[in-house]
Amino acid sequence: MTMDTQDSSWFLEGPASRGQEQAVQRICARVAGPVAGPGVHVAGLPLGGVQVWLDSPRHRWRFHHRMARELRLAGWHTETSPDRLLLLGWSAVCLSHRVRMLSAALTGRLADFDKTAFMAVMIATRLRHEGFPGGELPAEVEARCGDALRWPARLADLDGLERRSSLEPLRLRLAQVAGLEAKVSRRCGEHLTLAAKVARTVAGGAVPAPARAPAARGSGPRAGLTERMVCVSVPNRVTSAGTAR
Structure with a gap:
């Protein structure tokens, strides 16, 4: 029908x-x-x-x-x-809106890795001062940053959903949505990986690589804002070769 x-x-x-x-x-x-x-x-x-x-x-x-x-x-x-x-x-109207929202996320919040790094530093530093276990810190920071990004939960909700239509215009729109969702999922994964690296640094692990702009923009490396934020949040101490990663 x-x-x-x-x-x-x-x-x-x-x-x-x-x-x-x-x-x-x-x-x-x-x-x-x-x-x-x-x-x-x-x-x-x-x-x-x-x-x-x-x-x-x-x-x-x-x-x-x-x-x-x-x-x-x-x-x-x-x-x-x-x-x-x-x-x-x-x-059709709602699917078109989803396309706009996914595209806006890719060029907006999900293009700003420095914001994720800053958020991860703030969350990890606060939890560390509250006595949160260091071994659990990366996972907790990653989860909280994922909640802030919102799209990881939204995409996870649709896991296993079969999206089909007998109408060609809707099939094309659903295919466009699926392609954008795959890009958003990959970008979210990059943000969460960065958040976990920052959390490990705050907990005393290895320093993460500096945040970079998406390759498609061709703007090259940005200023090392991630490194600067981590440096002011992690206490200065000598790390022995045995604990270096």
């Missing part, structure tokens, strides 16, 4: 695709948070699409609209009712 509304251009195509209910469950539970997350329920609709409802009626309207916003960012058309949220298929 295919439905097209002129105002929003969305399409409902038969039963939910493989992994759709699980992906919607992960997205809605993440948005709802630890309080309402366990009370999020997802089920397929007879003619296609998914319905979402909460156990607790408290703040239901607010949660529904937050969930709808994140689901629309994933590319789905959603509608809200007093007691549940309906996901009704791929939306």
